[in-house]
Amino acid sequence: MTINEIQDQIIEEFAQFGDWMERYEYLIDLGRSLGxxxxxxxTPEYLIEGCQSKVWLYPSFEEGIITFTADSDAxxxxxxxxxxxxxxxxxxxxxxxxxxxxxxxxxxxxxxLSPTRSNGLLAMMKQMRLYALAYKTKQEHS
Amino acid sequence: xxxxxxxxxxxxxxxxxxxxxxxxxxVYLDNGATTQKPLQVxxxxxxxxxxxxxNVHRGVHYLSDMVSERYEAARExxxxxxxxxxxxxxxxxxxxxxxxxAVAFSFGERYVREGDEIxxxxxxxxxxxxxxxxxxxxxxxxxxxxxxxxAGVLDLEAYRSLLSERTRIxxxxxxxxxxxxxxxxxxIVAEAHRHGIPVxxxxxxxxxxxxxxxxxxxxxxxxxxxxxxxxxxxxxxxxGKAEVLNELPPYQGGGDMVANVTxxxxxxxxxxxxxxxxxxxxxxxxxxxxxxxxxxLLGREAVTEREQALLARATTGLSAIEGLRIYGTAxxxxxxxxxxxGAIHQYDxxxxxxxxxxxxxxxxxxAQPLMGRYGITGNIRASxxxxxxxxxxxxxVKGVRKVTEMFA
Numbered sequence: 001m002t003i004n005e006i007q008d009q010i011i012e013e014f015a016q017f018g019d020w021m022e023r024y025e026y027l028i029d030l031g032r033s034l035g036x037x038x039x040x041x042x043t044p045e046y047l048i049e050g051c052q053s054k055v056w057l058y059p060s061f062e063e064g065i066i067t068f069t070a071d072s073d074a075x076x077x078x079x080x081x082x083x084x085x086x087x088x089x090x091x092x093x094x095x096x097x098x099x100x101x102x103x104x105x106x107x108x109x110x111x112x113l114s115p116t117r118s119n120g121l122l123a124m125m126k127q128m129r130l131y132a133l134a135y136k137t138k139q140e141h142s
Numbered sequence: 143x144x145x146x147x148x149x150x151x152x153x154x155x156x157x158x159x160x161x162x163x164x165x166x167x168x169v170y171l172d173n174g175a176t177t178q179k180p181l182q183v184x185x186x187x188x189x190x191x192x193x194x195x196x197n198v199h200r201g202v203h204y205l206s207d208m209v210s211e212r213y214e215a216a217r218e219x220x221x222x223x224x225x226x227x228x229x230x231x232x233x234x235x236x237x238x239x240x241x242x243x244a245v246a247f248s249f250g251e252r253y254v255r256e257g258d259e260i261x262x263x264x265x266x267x268x269x270x271x272x273x274x275x276x277x278x279x280x281x282x283x284x285x286x287x288x289x290x291x292x293a294g295v296l297d298l299e300a301y302r303s304l305l306s307e308r309t310r311i312x313x314x315x316x317x318x319x320x321x322x323x324x325x326x327x328x329x330i331v332a333e334a335h336r337h338g339i340p341v342x343x344x345x346x347x348x349x350x351x352x353x354x355x356x357x358x359x360x361x362x363x364x365x366x367x368x369x370x371x372x373x374x375x376x377x378x379x380x381x382g383k384a385e386v387l388n389e390l391p392p393y394q395g396g397g398d399m400v401a402n403v404t405x406x407x408x409x410x411x412x413x414x415x416x417x418x419x420x421x422x423x424x425x426x427x428x429x430x431x432x433x434x435x436x437x438x439l440l441g442r443e444a445v446t447e448r449e450q451a452l453l454a455r456a457t458t459g460l461s462a463i464e465g466l467r468i469y470g471t472a473x474x475x476x477x478x479x480x481x482x483x484g485a486i487h488q489y490d491x492x493x494x495x496x497x498x499x500x501x502x503x504x505x506x507x508x509a510q511p512l513m514g515r516y517g518i519t520g521n522i523r524a525s526x527x528x529x530x531x532x533x534x535x536x537x538x539v540k541g542v543r544k545v546t547e548m549f550a
Binding site: 020021024025028052053054073074075076077119 | 164486487488489490492493494497504505519520548549
């Protein structure tokens with residue numbers, strides 16, 4: 001599936017929820033089921049510090065594919081982190097660099113990515129792109 | 143004591159309280175961050191710009207006289223509200239932060255030398271920490287911190303032992319913005335004065351909750367912001383005893399603070415103008431006075447009494463929720479309550495409460511060292527004003543219950 005196909009899939013999943021409460025309950029479930037994050041990577045290097053919640057993001061790059069694992073200390077943030085990992089992990093650097101993210105807005109979570117929220121999510125997205133750019137540059141020069 | 147107006151009348155004075163958030167009635171419990179403004183202030187600001195706008199103290203013309211008069215009348219209103227001895231002891235600034243920075247700079251330049259000490263408390267917000275740290279860095283002075291108990295009560299024994307012949311100033315908050323603790327400022331001041339040390343009291347969270355009497359406190363400085371006491375943004379007050387302020391150098395140069403300017407030498411104006419360089423926020427000052435008048439009209443004791451009743455209701459309601467911890471259980475508290483429901487992250491709880499239309503503050507409340515003291519990354523703060531209702535307090539309790547169910 002392409003990045004956009006996954007985004008559309010997420011939008012479809014959220015469309016079945018009647019109200020905000022169900023959406024947030026689903027996010028909480030997603031947060032709970034997010035894959036494990038290696039505690040050894042909970043270091044300042046991989047920490048994206050927000051004022052409200054913290055996010056850890058760990059990239060690895062093998063055979064042209066970037067894999068992200070991530071975590072957050074707040075459960076709803078973790079739920080959104082899970083969605084971002086689902087969209088961005090297992091992609092080539094070029095796919096990530098060229099991606100246009102629209103699902104957050106479509107599922108009514110735009111305020112969670114506002115720069116004033118300072119929950120680490122916007123910075124996390126930027127960081128994912130930065131990693132992708134770095135790997136892309138590395139690829140082009142190797 | 144009864145408020146001079148009914149709660150319905152009061153609420154209609156604050157139009158913003160009828161806001162709908164996500165289609166639900168807004169429950170505004172973030173008054174510690176900023177308070178809402180009554181129509182008496184809102185209309186006044188509009189009226190000032192419409193009818194009375196000119197620069198203060200600078201013209202001989204009709205409008206300038208009018209606005210200067212009202213500006214000085216505002217100063218008198220502030221003086222009376224905090225019971226200062228003289229009108230020139232009231233300096234208008236941009237707010238609490240600006241006031242503390244002014245003192246830290248001006249006082250620091252005059253009195254603080256290498257090896258000197260400055261005493262603050264462990265429950266200060268960043269505005270009463272960082273300016274003193276910056277001063278310490280400039281002068282190679284040391285910052286000493288008064289510890290406090292789990293309940294949120296300052297350790298006065300430790301405070302006494304921190305005072306030494308190297309202590310130049312004590313800067314302590316009147317009310318903790320996280321714990322709600324009302325500190326025994328009179329005692330703190332008296333103790334410092336025994337050693338001849340001046341005291342600054344940070345009134346950012348004290349001014350809106352009841353009795354501030356700087357003559358009774360005998361503090362050397364008292365600072366606060368207008369926006370936290372139902373007044374406009376960008377205006378604040380630095381109260382200083384005249385004999386203390388007279389000894390301090392000005393911290394900003396410009397118009398109005400001078401007596402004579404030549405390129406060789408400038409002499410400074412007298413108090414309060416010495417500390418009011420440039421065009422001041424005169425609309426803000428006049429608006430602030432209107433806000434203080436509004437509180438006085440309602441009855442200050444009645445305001446405190448109502449807030450205490452709402453605090454008791456919130457404390458009882460929240461305490462009944464299993465696993466919920468309240469931070470700050472001092473015997474003397476203002477109407478704010480910080481808490482965490484079990485292991486639920488404050489940001490998660492805040493987001494759900496927000497969706498219910500309930501506005502609370504989540505995070506560190508600009509008091510990171512205090513959070514560190516409790517070993518937490520933040521908490522939730524509900525801060526109550528007299529215009530809040532019993533129903534709103536109940537909505538908060540119900541909302542927090544719902545949050546605990548969702549994250550169970």
